[in-house]
Amino acid sequence: MESVQVIKQRFGIIGNTPVLNRAIEKAIQVAPTDISVLVTGESGVGKESIPKIIHQLSHRKHGKYIAVNCGAIPEGTIDSELFGHEKGSFTGATQTREGYFEVADGGTIFLDEVGELPLTTQVRLLRVLENGEFIKVGSSKVQKTDVRIVAATNANMFEAIKKEQFREDLYYRLSTVDIHLPPLRERQEDIHLLFRKFASDFALKYKMPTIKLTDDAIQVLLKHRWSGNIRQLRNVAEQISVLEQNRTISAETLKDYLPTSGSNLPAIIKHTKSDTDFSSEREILYKVLFDMKSDLNDLKKLTMELMKKGNTKDVEKEHQGLIQKIYGSNDETVYEEEVDDTEVLSIPEHQDTSQEILNKSDKYHFAEEIEEEETLSLHDKELELIKKSLERHSGKRKLAAEELGISERTLYRKIKQFDL
Numbered sequence: 384m385e386s387v388q389v390i391k392q393r394f395g396i397i398g399n400t401p402v403l404n405r406a407i408e409k410a411i412q413v414a415p416t417d418i419s420v421l422v423t424g425e426s427g428v429g430k431e432s433i434p435k436i437i438h439q440l441s442h443r444k445h446g447k448y449i450a451v452n453c454g455a456i457p458e459g460t461i462d463s464e465l466f467g468h469e470k471g472s473f474t475g476a477t478q479t480r481e482g483y484f485e486v487a488d489g490g491t492i493f494l495d496e497v498g499e500l501p502l503t504t505q506v507r508l509l510r511v512l513e514n515g516e517f518i519k520v521g522s523s524k525v526q527k528t529d530v531r532i533v534a535a536t537n538a539n540m541f542e543a544i545k546k547e548q549f550r551e552d553l554y555y556r557l558s559t560v561d562i563h564l565p566p567l568r569e570r571q572e573d574i575h576l577l578f579r580k581f582a583s584d585f586a587l588k589y590k591m592p593t594i595k596l597t598d599d600a601i602q603v604l605l606k607h608r609w610s611g612n613i614r615q616l617r618n619v620a621e622q623i624s625v626l627e628q629n630r631t632i633s634a635e636t637l638k639d640y641l642p643t644s645g646s647n648l649p650a651i652i653k654h655t656k657s658d659t660d661f662s663s664e665r666e667i668l669y670k671v672l673f674d675m676k677s678d679l680n681d682l683k684k685l686t687m688e689l690m691k692k693g694n695t696k697d698v699e700k701e702h703q704g705l706i707q708k709i710y711g712s713n714d715e716t717v718y719e720e721e722v723d724d725t726e727v728l729s730i731p732e733h734q735d736t737s738q739e740i741l742n743k744s745d746k747y748h749f750a751e752e753i754e755e756e757e758t759l760s761l762h763d764k765e766l767e768l769i770k771k772s773l774e775r776h777s778g779k780r781k782l783a784a785e786e787l788g789i790s791e792r793t794l795y796r797k798i799k800q801f802d803l
Contacts, residue, residue, distance in 0.1 A: 385411065385440070394432055397580050398573035402565040407436065413560050414440035419512060421497075421557045422535040424564035427614035433562055434493040434533035443531055446490030449483050454499035461504055463520050472521020484517055484528045491531045497557065498538035498549055505550045508532075512556045532557065567609040567616060574605055577613060581620035592630045594623055599634035607641055667788050671764045766801050769794070773803070 387407050390396070396407070413420055414437045422430045431450065438448045456464050463473075467482030483492055494500075500508065511517050512532065516525050534557045543549040567574060578596070586593035596604060609615055619640050623632060768787065776782040784794040797803075 387411070390436060394436060396429070396432055397577050398570055399576075400565065400570040400573050402563075403570060403573070406433065406562050406564050409560065409562050410436045411440060413437065415442065417531050418559045419531070419557050420533045420560045420562060421554075422533065422562050422564065423540075424535075424537060425566045425612055426537045427612035428564040428566055429613055430535040430537075430564055431493070431495065433564070434491065434535070437533055438491040438493075438531075441491070441531070443490050447487045448491050448493070449487045450493040450495060451483060452495045454496035458501045461501065462507065465504065466507060466517045466519055468520035469522045472519075476521065479519075482517075482519065484511060484530055485526065487530050488528045489530075491533060494532060494534040496536060496538075497534040498536040498540060498543055500549075502548075502550065505553050509550065509553045509556060512553070567612040571605055574609070574616065575601055577616055578604060578620055581617050582624060585621050585624035589625060591624070594620075594627065594630050594632055596632050596637065597634065600632050600637045603634045603637050603641070667768075668765070671768065675764060765797075769797055769801065770803065773798075 385393075387404050390407055390411060391398075396403075410420075410433050420433070420437060422433045424430050434450070435448070438444060451465070453461070462468075463476075463480065463482065465482050465484055467480050467485055468476050470476055470479045494508075507517060511528065511530070515527050515529060517528060518525055540549060540554050540558075544551045544554060567577075575596070582594045611618075622640055623637070627636065629636075769783070772783040772786050773780070776786070780794050780798070781791050784791040787794065789797075
């Protein structure tokens with residue numbers, strides 16, 4: 384078995400961090416087997432090196448090695464790319480085509496960004512992992528393949544499983560062995576070493592003297608967060624190599640090539656959760672309807688109390704909270720504005736029935752007026768909710784959308800629709 388140092392030299396891997404060495408050790412140990420491997424880590428950490436190590440140290444090294452970027456293939460054609468298709472199976476299928484799993488029989492397939500696979504493709508991939516079987520698009524014939532799968536992702540797979548974007552059974556099939564590559568900010572002692580390697584490579588490529596960093600510039604280099612990891616470091620080294628006339632780079636010069644948002648502070652991720660976190664517009668409309676029903680029932684209850692007791696002052700005193708809920712907290716209630724109080728008080732006791740009061744619509748018209756206060760227009764309710772939410776958040780659409788339980792894009796469409 385080859386040592387870690389030999390493997391790093393063979394595959395051009397720079398760095399001596401223990402976490403990096405441990406990842407390479409795991410790759411060396413699993414290479415002779417056919418175990419499925421999942422490589423995890425942020426974008427730009429060099430995940431593509433691990434499957435190459437595994438393939439070259441396995442008994443499949445003379446077979447084909449195919450790297451597939453799952454995120455770069457359109458959803459409509461990815462099944463055809465991976466598993467092939469029969470002639471005439473869809474528009475444009477003018478001939479039978481072999482997929483990657485058929486071409487790489489006896490070799491290794493590297494599925495980069497496997498978390499981007501559609502759910503239908505995940506089902507097909509699970510079948511390949513379980514028994515080595517697949518079916519071409521447009522065919523009914525089951526075919527066999529002997530392919531080792533190494534996958535990689537920069538996504539949080541447990542979060543994707545929770546959101547039902549990735550199958551849990553497929554995740555455990557892929558991650559028989561999980562190899563994690565650390566971000567560059569956790570490899571402090573490797574940052575300057577990598578920069579020097581890139582600077583040397585670009586000096587050779589562009590036939591110019593190699594750039595060197597001052598001590599202050601090295602400290603700036605080490606303190607930067609490097610959210611783009613090795614890929615970002617390489618780009619910065621290339622830019623400086625090409626653009627700077629002075630080959631000794633100061634801290635001030637280096638800072639000009641680093642993004643202002645880059646810092647060594649931890650990333651802040653905002654987690655928001657609302658009790659009214661509706662998953663779709665349909666659910667928020669249901670809520671509006673239920674609220675309308677509740678308000679209507681309260682209004683009926685208040686109206687019946689008025690008709691039975693006949694004294695608006697007593698009813699207002701007993702049901703002050705209910706009145707404020709329906710009509711707001713104005714100093715003068717709707718009853719004082721719309722109901723002729725003297726006429727209500729003059730109703731004889733023997734006539735104190737709801738039917739008799741309603742029959743005298745020409746004299747006691749308050750029931751009709753109260754009924755007109757509440758409408759059953761879903762359009763008006765939706766418009767009112769959106770207006771209130773926008774006012775409450777000073778016109779900030781993102782906060783209003785979160786409160787309403789809809790996407791910001793949907794809220795923007797509603798704003799245009801209602802001409803707000």
